[in-house]
Each structure stands twice: as structure tokens, then as C-alpha cells.
Amino acid sequence: MSKKLLIVDDSPSVRQMVEMTLKGAGYTVQTANDGQAALSLCKSDRFDFVLTDQNMPNMDGLTLIKSLRAMPTYARVPLIVLTTEAGETMKQKGKAAGATGWMVKPFDPKKLLEVVSKVLR
Amino acid sequence: MDNLSQYNEVFFEEAQEHLETMETLLLAYDVDAPDMEELNSVFRAAHSIKGGSDIFGFKALTGLTHVMENMLDSARNNELTLTTDLITVLLETTDVLKNILSCYREEAEIDWDIIEASKEQLGAKLQEVTGAEESNDLLKEEEDPGFGFFDDDEADDDPGFGLFDDDEPNSEEEQGFGFFDDDEPNSEEEQGFGFFDDDDNKQNEEKESAEENVGFGFFDENMGDSKNADDKPQQDENIGYGFFNEEPQTEPAATPVENTPAPQQAATQKKAAVKAPAKATETKSEATSIRVETNKIDKLVNLVGELVITQSMLNLIGNDVGESVADKMQSALTELERNTREIQEAVMSVRMLPISFVFNRFPRLVRDLSTKLEKKINLIIEGGNTEIDKNLVEKISDPLLHLIRNSVDHGIEMPSKRLEANKDETGIVKLSAAQKGGEIVITITDDGAGLNRDRILEKALEKGISLPEPLTDSAVWQLIFEAGFSTAAEVTDVSGRGVGMDVVRRNIESLGGRIDISSTAGMGTVFTINLPLTLAILDGMTVEASDQVFIIPLVNIVESIQPVSEQIKQIKGKQLLWVRDEYWPLIDIGKTLGGNVNATDMESGIVVLVETSKQRFGIVVDSLLGQQQVVIKNLERHYRRVEGIAGATIMGDGSVALILDVDSITQFIKSDL
Numbered sequence: 001m002s003k004k005l006l007i008v009d010d011s012p013s014v015r016q017m018v019e020m021t022l023k024g025a026g027y028t029v030q031t032a033n034d035g036q037a038a039l040s041l042c043k044s045d046r047f048d049f050v051l052t053d054q055n056m057p058n059m060d061g062l063t064l065i066k067s068l069r070a071m072p073t074y075a076r077v078p079l080i081v082l083t084t085e086a087g088e089t090m091k092q093k094g095k096a097a098g099a100t101g102w103m104v105k106p107f108d109p110k111k112l113l114e115v116v117s118k119v120l121r
Numbered sequence: 122m123d124n125l126s127q128y129n130e131v132f133f134e135e136a137q138e139h140l141e142t143m144e145t146l147l148l149a150y151d152v153d154a155p156d157m158e159e160l161n162s163v164f165r166a167a168h169s170i171k172g173g174s175d176i177f178g179f180k181a182l183t184g185l186t187h188v189m190e191n192m193l194d195s196a197r198n199n200e201l202t203l204t205t206d207l208i209t210v211l212l213e214t215t216d217v218l219k220n221i222l223s224c225y226r227e228e229a230e231i232d233w234d235i236i237e238a239s240k241e242q243l244g245a246k247l248q249e250v251t252g253a254e255e256s257n258d259l260l261k262e263e264e265d266p267g268f269g270f271f272d273d274d275e276a277d278d279d280p281g282f283g284l285f286d287d288d289e290p291n292s293e294e295e296q297g298f299g300f301f302d303d304d305e306p307n308s309e310e311e312q313g314f315g316f317f318d319d320d321d322n323k324q325n326e327e328k329e330s331a332e333e334n335v336g337f338g339f340f341d342e343n344m345g346d347s348k349n350a351d352d353k354p355q356q357d358e359n360i361g362y363g364f365f366n367e368e369p370q371t372e373p374a375a376t377p378v379e380n381t382p383a384p385q386q387a388a389t390q391k392k393a394a395v396k397a398p399a400k401a402t403e404t405k406s407e408a409t410s411i412r413v414e415t416n417k418i419d420k421l422v423n424l425v426g427e428l429v430i431t432q433s434m435l436n437l438i439g440n441d442v443g444e445s446v447a448d449k450m451q452s453a454l455t456e457l458e459r460n461t462r463e464i465q466e467a468v469m470s471v472r473m474l475p476i477s478f479v480f481n482r483f484p485r486l487v488r489d490l491s492t493k494l495e496k497k498i499n500l501i502i503e504g505g506n507t508e509i510d511k512n513l514v515e516k517i518s519d520p521l522l523h524l525i526r527n528s529v530d531h532g533i534e535m536p537s538k539r540l541e542a543n544k545d546e547t548g549i550v551k552l553s554a555a556q557k558g559g560e561i562v563i564t565i566t567d568d569g570a571g572l573n574r575d576r577i578l579e580k581a582l583e584k585g586i587s588l589p590e591p592l593t594d595s596a597v598w599q600l601i602f603e604a605g606f607s608t609a610a611e612v613t614d615v616s617g618r619g620v621g622m623d624v625v626r627r628n629i630e631s632l633g634g635r636i637d638i639s640s641t642a643g644m645g646t647v648f649t650i651n652l653p654l655t656l657a658i659l660d661g662m663t664v665e666a667s668d669q670v671f672i673i674p675l676v677n678i679v680e681s682i683q684p685v686s687e688q689i690k691q692i693k694g695k696q697l698l699w700v701r702d703e704y705w706p707l708i709d710i711g712k713t714l715g716g717n718v719n720a721t722d723m724e725s726g727i728v729v730l731v732e733t734s735k736q737r738f739g740i741v742v743d744s745l746l747g748q749q750q751v752v753i754k755n756l757e758r759h760y761r762r763v764e765g766i767a768g769a770t771i772m773g774d775g776s777v778a779l780i781l782d783v784d785s786i787t788q789f790i791k792s793d794l
Binding site: 010011012013014016017020053055056057084105106107108 | 127128135162165168169171172173175176
């Protein structure tokens with residue numbers, strides 16, 4: 001049973017890249033193009049890991065993480081926020097929102113797989 | 122796995138869309154009443170291009186979008202007010218980005234000088250507006266994480282990940298990344314991530330080395346050592362991701378360092394936190410759309426064309442099928458015909474794009490031009506959602522560009538002149554599109570001075586252009602399409618009316634379209650372009666004349682009649698047909714195009730009444746063969762342009778038939794008979 005991952009990003013090219021990379025590594029991947037879409041997916045399905053971009057239309061990454069953490073099913077699921085700014089403020093917020101961690105854009109497929117395997121260990 | 126180039130095309134498309142979004146929104150941006158939602162959308166577009174270009178390695182885009190993003194971020198956080206000046210610079214930057222993008226697309230050389238210049242220009246503008254301090258701050262963020270991606274030859278101070286502190290001098294070296302392996306605590310490799318683990322109780326030996334060399338750190342609530350705090354930034358430079366984890370981690374760990382907010386955060390306060398972006402104005406229904414390469418669709422269209430021909434072949438054969446199966450055969454053929462038509466329509470509609478794809482370029486053009494010429498012009502766009510074939514989109518864009526330049530440069534007068542003429546000093550250029558029957562009609566209207574008949578005639582004589590007879594206004598207007606014709610008092614660098622107008626007409630005609638002008642002195646000029654809806658297939662009436670098969674486009678046909686002798690009148694030696702209470706000029710196709718010396722016997726022949734936007738007339742043929750869809754094969758490509766013929770097609774029996782161009786046949790009316 002391969003792990004189910006959810007990728008949330010409003011950029012189709014990044015989404016595709018991440019999706020293909022992870023599928024290539026044998027994970028089951030679903031994608032959503034903003035926080036809102038991701039949240040509704042999470043309500044009907046359980047993912048083992050969520051990787052979300054921060055800047056998105058309709059609902060940003062941190063809001064999504066907050067909303068997910070409020071759901072019992074997602075209390076302990078690893079949630080990683082993708083951000084281009086890993087400033088202190090951002091990290092404080094990430095932590096406060098309940099993120100498991102953060103990952104800075106840009107990343108390459110190798111680094112991505114690295115993070116995912118660490119998290120899902 | 123590491124080969125990202127497969128996503129390039131997706132990225133290019135996406136970036137292109139973002140750039141267009143940016144341009145559209147920036148153009149619409151009201152500096153007096155900024156729309157926060159729109160600003161957010163512009164910001165997100167810049168942000169997405171930055172992120173994507175960085176991941177996929179299109180560095181030239183990254184740096185510039187980054188500066189842009191900072192500026193927009195300040196604007197949306199109300200730290201900076203966007204002035205018209207700044208909008209102009211942002212628009213110029215968008216242009217530069219578009220150029221960079223097409224360079225990447227075409228794998229051309231990137232002109233870094235231009236990029237640097239744009240960056241500097243943005244910086245300089247910012248300085249003007251905000252004072253030096255602020256702008257330095259904004260520009261400086263370029264040294265922040267977010268780009269400088271594993272690229273040894275880039276001396277970007279930027280590791281590209283995990284800087285926790287804005288005011289930290291950055292390490293000059295590019296970091297790779299690495300793991301915290303038990304046996305490699307002092308790894309000098311770049312770390313791509315870090316863990317913040319509250320329950321970490323790892324030994325301290327690793328602390329120093331880890332902090333100094335490895336470049337990652339763990340944060341623990343119960344640590345408050347100032348020394349560590351000093352070390353912290355240095356470690357953080359190298360981190361690409363991290364975990365805030367309440368659960369124990371199995372990773373080897375360095376000493377946790379306190380996440381002290383206060384001192385360093387003073388600097389980060391400037392960089393406002395990202396607010397939840399407002400609802401995007403664009404609604405992209407990605408779930409229901411898919412990007413397909415155009416050549417795949419073109420292939421489909423060609424196949425459908427072949428299918429149409431095959432289907433007409435079967436129809437022919439079906440006529441000779443023996444009694445026993447004839448009925449079944451006929452119903453199957455009818456079915457096939459319907460299906461073929463539906464497939465064809467479906468495939469065609471895939472290729473249709475809203476004409477706004479072309480129109481959206483023009484607000485910018487008009488804005489820039491009118492500024493340059495010191496004119497006041499308001500561009501109105503109507504019917505942007507009219508759909509046209511993708512091939513047309515690409516080809517119609519240049520002629521339109523030329524015509525609009527013309528209207529701005531020569532049509533609309535200077536504000537002072539307009540006031541003298543009791544007009545509003547702001548001129549209006551209207552661009553509209555609509556679908557009428559089987560045609561797309563695009564008009565470019567200006568309320569300027571109108572064409573100057575005398576000047577045009579003067580010029581024509583000067584150039585030795587032969588004048589048409591009779592010298593009606595519309596005939597005079599057509600003169601400006603003659604090669605090398607220009608009435609501009611001095612040829613400006615924008616356009617000389619007439620310079621290239623011949624090219625405009627040629628381009629439009631090569632699309633199977635035509636262009637007309639109407640103009641009233643002092644009131645303005647209207648250019649009307651008619652284009653066929655699609656370029657590939659049309660519904661036609663097959664007719665026979667002088668043993669040749671011709672096809673008349675169904676859209677032009679009013680009706681077909683077998684005239685009786687009372688209806689045929691001779692006026693001034695020309696035959697006219699009296700029908701529907703009016704006289705219709707007649708063209709004998711067999712004689713005009715079929716090379717037949719003898720005129721068709723009117724009483725046994727059939728007249729197909731057609732109308733174009735310009736006039737109505739009758740086409741005399743021997744017989745009607747039937748109605749069918751035909752695939753248009755371009756005649757110019759294989760032979761040359763023939764007056765009166767729009768193209769050729771392959772019939773069901775393999776023979777070639779010519780498709781009449783009803784519009785250009787009208788010229789034979791005067792010379793014929």
C-alpha cells in the first residue's frame with residue numbers, strides 16, 4: 001500500500017513536476033490547485049502527507065494547515081509548507097499554524113524526495 | 122528523475138499566462154483607487170513566475186521577477202503607493218520578462234545586460250518614490266533565499282533556502298545539500314533541511330561542529346544561549362527545509378538554539394507577513410481544461426478533412442449500390458455524414474480561441490503610443506469573447522496592430538486640434554469583433570479626422586498610381602492599400618499611413634478575408650475586416666458550368682432559380698435578372714472562368730443568387746450537383762493566387778474542383794458580358 005500524498009500548489013508546472021517526481025518514487029499522489037480545493041479533498045480522503053505552497057488564491061498554505069490541524073484525522077499527519085521566504089516570521093507562523101516543517105522553493109526533485117522520505121519514515 | 126526539461130513547455134505556457142495577467146491588471150490599475158484583489162493577483166503572478174522559473178532553472182526570469190515581487194508586495198501591504206510612473210516601469214519590466222521568456226522558448230541567447238538594466242531601473246524608480254532606504258531594503262531582498270539554485274558558477278549570495286534572518290550577511294558559497302547522518306556530523310555539504318525538535322536530547326559535542334559547518338539547527342524552547350544565537354544565522358543559511366515537530370526525531374541533532382524573536386526580528390518586521398491572498402479574480406477551471414499541443418489538433422483537423430473526403434467518396438459509391446442493400450446503405454451513409462459533420466465541428470471548436478487573445482495586446486500599445494505622441498486616446502474593446510480559429514489568431518495580430526497604430530497616429534488628432542473642431546479632446550479608438558454568419562467581422566473605428574480624399578488623390582498622381590473609374594470615395598480609400606503609398610505629412614516612427622497597408626491587405630486576403638474602409642472627413646474612419654470562420658472546411662454548393670465543377674460557399678447563397686425569359690432583361694447590352702423586385706447583375710462562370718466562349722443558355726441554365734457584404738449578383742451555371750462539405754486546399758501554396766477562386770478541393774471521385782471566391786468574382790461584373 002503506497003503512501004498517499006497531497007500536493008497543493010497553484011502553479012501547474014510545479015504541480016506536475018512534484019507529482020511526477022513523487023509518482024516516480026512510487027507514491028500515490030493527488031493534487032489541488034489551492035487551499036480550498038485541498039481542504040475539500042482532505043475532508044473526503046485521508047492523506048499520509050500534505051505538501052502545500054504558501055501563496056495561493058482562495059486559501060493560502062498556512063490557513064490550510066490550520067484548518068487541517070483542526071480536524072482529528074489530520075492532527076498528526078505531516079504537513080509541510082512550501083515557501084520562497086524562510087524568514088523568521090514565516091517560520092514562526094508555520095510553527096504556530098501547526099506545520100510539521102517547511103521547505104524552501106526552489107527545490108529539486110532529489111531534495112523533495114529526501115524530505116518526503118524523512119517525513120514518512 | 123532530475124530531468125526537469127519535460128515540464129518546460131508547461132512552465133512557459135503558465136508564465137506567459139501570468140505575464141499577460143500582469144499586463145492586463147497593471148493596465149487596468151487605478152492609481153487613485155487601487156483594487157487590492159487585483160494587486161494581489163499581480164503579486165501572485167510575479168510570485169509564481171519567480172518560483173517556477175527558479176525550480177526549472179530559468180534564472181534570467183527569477184531575479185527580475187523577484188525585485189518586481191518585492192515591489193508589489195510592499196504595495197499590497199500599503200508600504201508603497203504605486204504611481205502611474207511605477208506602473209509604467211512595471212509594464213516595461215513585464216515586456217523584458219516576455220522577451221526573456223521567448224528567448225528561453227527559442228533557446229536563444231539571454232541578454233543579461235537588459236535584465237540588469239531593468240533591475241536597476243526598477244531600483245531607481247523605487248528610490249525616487251520611497252527614498253533610498255526603503256528601496257535598498259527592497260532590492261536587498263534579492264539576496265534573500267529563494268533563488269541561486271545549485272549553480273556553481275553563480276555567485277549569487279544566495280543559498281536558496283533556509284535563511285532565517287534578513288539582515289544576515291550571506292555566505293558566498295553555494296551550498297549543495299546533505300543529510301544528517303550519524304557518521305557525518307560535520308558534513309560540509311549543504312543541508313537542505315533542518316529539524317526543530319522539542320524533545321531533542323542529543324549530546325552537545327556535535328553542537329559546535331554542526332552549527333559551524335553543517336548549517337542546520339534545532340530549535341528548542343528551553344535554549345536561550347546568546348552564543349548560539351550568534352551562530353544561528355550562519356547555520357541557517359544552508360537549510361532548505363525544516364520541521365517543527367513535537368515528536369522525537371531519530372535524526373542526529375545539534376544543539377537546539379532558541380528561537381528568540383526580538384532582536385533579529387526587528388529587521389524582518391519590514392518584510393511584512395504574507396497575508397492570505399484575496400480571492401483570485403481569474404477563475405481558471407483547471408480541472409476541466411487540458412493543454413494540448415497545437416500540432417496535435419492540426420493533425421486532427423487534417424484527419425477530419427480526409428474523413429470528409431472519404432465520406433463523400435462513399436456517398437458517390439452509395440448511389441450505385443444494388444437494390445437489395447441500397448436502403449440500408451443510404452441510411453448508414455446518412456448516419457456517417459452526420460457523424461462526420463459532428464466530429465468536424467467538435468474538432469474545429471477545439472481550435473477556437475477568444476479573440477481577446479489578440480485584443481489584449483492593444484490597450485498597452487495604445488497607452489504607450491498616445492503617451493509618446495502626446496495624444497489623449499481612449500481604447501474601447503468590444504466582443505473580445507468572439508471565438509476565432511487559432512491559426513487566425515496568430516495571423517491577424519500583425520495587421521490589427523498596424524491598423525490600430527494607424528488610427529492612433531493618423532486618425533486621432535492632437536488634443537488642441539480636437540478642441541478647435543469642437544470635439545472632446547480625448548479621442549476614441551474602438552476595436553470590436555463579432556460573428557456574423559460564417560464570418561468574423563472585426564472593425565477598427567476612430568473618431569479622428571477621417572481620410573483626406575484630396576491628399577490621397579494628390580499622392581496617387583505623384584506616385585503614378587492609376588486612378589480607378591468611377592472615382593467614388595470608397596475607390597479612393599482603396600488607394601491607400603497600394604504599395605508604398607503614404608499620406609503622412611512626415612513619416613513618423615510610429616507609422617506612415619500607407620506604409621505597409623499593402624501588406625496589411627495582403628495578409629488579410631491570404632486568410633481568405635477582406636478589408637474595407639469607410640471614412641467621413643472630420644468624423645473618423647472605420648476599417649472593417651471580414652474573415653472566414655475557419656480555414657479548413659466549408660459548406661458548399663457544387664455546381665457545374667462548362668463541364669467544370671465549381672463550389673459556391675453556402676454562406677453567400679441566397680437562392681437558386683431557373684429563370685424564365687421574362688425575368689431576363691437587357692440593359693445597356695448587359696444581361697440583368699429581374700427577381701425579388703430588383704435587378705441582379707449576372708456572371709457566367711462558364712465563360713468567365715471555365716474558358717467557354719459561348720455564353721450559357723440562360724433559359725436552360727440555373728442562376729445561383731449570391732450576396733457579399735458589397736453587392737448581390739447572380740452566378741449562371743449549367744446545373745446544380747448538390748450540397749456538401751469540402752476541405753479547402755490552398756491554391757497559393759501549390760500554384761498561385763487566381764482572381765475569383767478561393768481555393769480548391771478534392772471531390773469524392775478524386776477530381777479537383779475550384780471553390781469560388783464570391784467576393785473577388787464581383788470584379789468580373791464590369792468587364793464580363
